[in-house]
Amino acid sequence: MYSIDSYARFVTSLLRGYKMTSAMEIYQLLPKTNCKKCNESTCMAFAVALLSRTKQYTECPPLMEEDKYIDSRQKMEIILKPMEGAEETGLIIHEELCSGCGNCVVACPVNVANDPHGSGRGFGPTNEKVIFRVENGKVKAANVKECRRFGKDKILCRACIDPCPTEAIEFV
Amino acid sequence: MTEPITWTCTGCALLCEDIQVYIKDNRVEKVEHACLKGKARVYGCKHTAMSTVDQGEVDVNNAISQAAKILEKAKNPLLYGWSNSTSEAQVAGIELAQTLGACIDSTSSFCQGITINEIINGNVPSCTLEDVREKADVVVYWGADPMSSHPRHLSRYSYFPRGELRQRGYEEDRTAICIDVTQSRTAKISKGMFFSILPGGDAEFMRALMDGLAGRVPKLSYDFDVKRILELAAVLKKAEFGVIFAGLGLVYSIKEEFDLISEFMNTLNRFSNFFLIPMAGHFNMRGFNHNLHEETGYIHRVGFTKNGPVSSVEYSVVEQLKHGADAVMVVGSDPLASLPLSISRRLKDIPLILVDPCSNLTTRVADVTIPCGVSGIEVGGTAIRLDGKKMDISPLMQVDGLSDEMIVRRIMEEVS
Numbered sequence: 135m136y137s138i139d140s141y142a143r144f145v146t147s148l149l150r151g152y153k154m155t156s157a158m159e160i161y162q163l164l165p166k167t168n169c170k171k172c173n174e175s176t177c178m179a180f181a182v183a184l185l186s187r188t189k190q191y192t193e194c195p196p197l198m199e200e201d202k203y204i205d206s207r208q209k210m211e212i213i214l215k216p217m218e219g220a221e222e223t224g225l226i227i228h229e230e231l232c233s234g235c236g237n238c239v240v241a242c243p244v245n246v247a248n249d250p251h252g253s254g255r256g257f258g259p260t261n262e263k264v265i266f267r268v269e270n271g272k273v274k275a276a277n278v279k280e281c282r283r284f285g286k287d288k289i290l291c292r293a294c295i296d297p298c299p300t301e302a303i304e305f306v
Numbered sequence: 307m308t309e310p311i312t313w314t315c316t317g318c319a320l321l322c323e324d325i326q327v328y329i330k331d332n333r334v335e336k337v338e339h340a341c342l343k344g345k346a347r348v349y350g351c352k353h354t355a356m357s358t359v360d361q362g363e364v365d366v367n368n369a370i371s372q373a374a375k376i377l378e379k380a381k382n383p384l385l386y387g388w389s390n391s392t393s394e395a396q397v398a399g400i401e402l403a404q405t406l407g408a409c410i411d412s413t414s415s416f417c418q419g420i421t422i423n424e425i426i427n428g429n430v431p432s433c434t435l436e437d438v439r440e441k442a443d444v445v446v447y448w449g450a451d452p453m454s455s456h457p458r459h460l461s462r463y464s465y466f467p468r469g470e471l472r473q474r475g476y477e478e479d480r481t482a483i484c485i486d487v488t489q490s491r492t493a494k495i496s497k498g499m500f501f502s503i504l505p506g507g508d509a510e511f512m513r514a515l516m517d518g519l520a521g522r523v524p525k526l527s528y529d530f531d532v533k534r535i536l537e538l539a540a541v542l543k544k545a546e547f548g549v550i551f552a553g554l555g556l557v558y559s560i561k562e563e564f565d566l567i568s569e570f571m572n573t574l575n576r577f578s579n580f581f582l583i584p585m586a587g588h589f590n591m592r593g594f595n596h597n598l599h600e601e602t603g604y605i606h607r608v609g610f611t612k613n614g615p616v617s618s619v620e621y622s623v624v625e626q627l628k629h630g631a632d633a634v635m636v637v638g639s640d641p642l643a644s645l646p647l648s649i650s651r652r653l654k655d656i657p658l659i660l661v662d663p664c665s666n667l668t669t670r671v672a673d674v675t676i677p678c679g680v681s682g683i684e685v686g687g688t689a690i691r692l693d694g695k696k697m698d699i700s701p702l703m704q705v706d707g708l709s710d711e712m713i714v715r716r717i718m719e720e721v722s
């Protein structure tokens with residue numbers, strides 16, 4: 135039986151780790167019967183679909199209906215909760231951690247390309263095309279479709295995560 | 307949405323001049339580009355100070371008269387604070403000290419004053435933050451954690467932005483080095499170039515680094531990988547335009563042998579091109595040092611004696627509070643919260659005048675409290691940034707209250 139603390143640590147590792155590791159953790163909570171009732175070929179495929187947010191865990195009938203999976207259901211809810219606030223790119227900003235330093239504003243390659251004389255030079259953004267801007271001491275995201283993690287040719291860009299001293303920016 | 311006002315932030319000594327503030331009905335609606343410190347500054351005090359005499363509420367004119375009486379009666383008054391005031395208020399404060407024959411000192415007395423003194427006297431080379439942004443390729447944060455103290459330092463000037471000669475910014479063109487006793491937020495950003503030293507071991511590390519620069523094998527009394535010091539020395543030697551940001555950690559650690567700083571800078575400049583910038587905290591701390599230096603030739607700890615202005619340790623706020631001062635006027639500071647109790651304890655025994663916009667711990671023991679406008683929000687003027695550049699500060703909104711400069715000038719009128 136896991137404690138709440140271990141789950142908190144697990145959620146943190148889920149958020150900060152790589153997708154495959156996290157999918158495995160989600161898979162462990164699924165029935166692992168490959169019943170295909172969710173229209174996925176295997177439970178592992180369903181776990182990956184959950185992580186990429188194309189499916190909801192409520193779409194697994196055995197998990198929702200059978201009493202022996204009550205524990206797993208509750209744990210799944212805890213694990214997937216932080217992903218609810220994620221943008222389309224999987225971007226989550228923890229406002230309570232943000233100090234408004236603007237490192238991400240200046241480091242983001244999209245910000246620099248769209249506003250080279252503002253964000254690129256260290257000033258506050260001078261137009262609306264940027265992804266990150268600081269408002270009331272907290273960073274806010276907009277135009278997330280411009281993010282290099284979005285779209286067909288997405289790449290695993292970490293330009294806003296690495297400069298953040300408080301780990302306030304994460305991708306799921 | 308209302309039109310934004312471009313504002314110079316007075317949250318810290320970086321004085322960011324690109325802040326956009328939206329004001330509606332004389333209230334701040336939204337602030338853009340400012341960090342949390344700047345946001346807190348622009349939204350003002352949580353609890354504003356009241357005009358009081360002996361903890362009883364009075365008219366502000368009575369409070370000023372009472373303050374003038376206390377200062378006139380005192381044989382050895384001390385005027386302290388000033389780092390959160392505009393340069394105009396500081397000049398007025400220096401004039402008041404001259405009139406009274408008082409001691410005047412600022413928070414720089416136990417902060418970066420010693421570094422600023424070296425820079426003003428030309429013993430240590432310094433540059434502006436614009437130079438850092440356009441040219442710097444190696445930045446060293448020594449005993450400083452700007453990510454906590456000056457949140458926009460790295461993003462506006464020292465590491466992340468693209469500059470004239472550093473078009474690829476932090477990605478390829480800049481190296482950030484952090485030397486500190488703890489793995490601070492800044493250390494996290496400098497990653498592999500974080501050097502963890504022992505508390506109080508800055509002088510030893512500096513000497514080891516000088517050995518490394520000169521091609522000798524560095525020696526340290528504790529276990530530290532010598533190869534890493536040599537690696538650091540190699541990075542410093544290769545720098546085209548290097549900057550050392552001296553934090554309070556460094557200053558406190560080597561204040562007994564401060565000549566070491568100029569010796570280190572000279573050694574460094576034999577091999578490359580390095581400058582030093584003090585990480586001043588309050589927005590106009592350096593301004594006080596410059597203004598006092600212009601008037602008296604000293605940067606802080608000045609006593610106006612019969613033989614003219616004299617500067618020595620005995621005129622410092624610490625010594626004066628311990629024994630010496632028989633009345634204290636504090637402007638824009640909270641000595642009870644910022645100084646050790648062993649020093650600030652005497653404040654409750656001697657007459658204390660406090661000029662401050664906000665209610666703080668010192669308000670509770672002050673004999674006279676005079677509320678003033680917040681510099682940079684309700685009061686405009688000029689200030690000097692941490693690198694020595696003079697900046698204009700315009701007020702954000704109109705208020706009826708007095709500025710700290712007006713209060714000091716009115717006290718001066720009453721005592722003279």
